[in-house]
Amino acid sequence: MCNPAWGRALTQAQRLKDFARLRRVRDRIDRECAQPLDIEALAREAGMAAEDLSRGFRLAYGKSPDAYLVARRGFAGPVRLPVPVPVPARQADRLG
DSSP, X not given: OOSHHHHHHHHHHHHHHHHHXXXXXXXXXXXXXXXXXXXXXXXXXXXSOHHHHHHHHHHHHSSOXXXXXXXXXXXXXXXXXXXXXXXXXXXHHHHO
């Protein structure tokens, strides 16, 4: 390449493409957080190697895909519980 700015522009464009792929992977993890995580399948869908996916995901989001899924499940778990959960002892006291 003759102009160094062209190389930087191509590198920046590749980073944006990779970030878009990682965002799609994150969105899929968010949608399917109740399902088991398959890094190989996610990497195939993103068109990346599994190692590159894990490394890029950690750089982009600060956590590995597994750690992100665990955090997501912890966040979504209480939302899925019915409100309020009756405690058998309290219910027995109420009913007499």
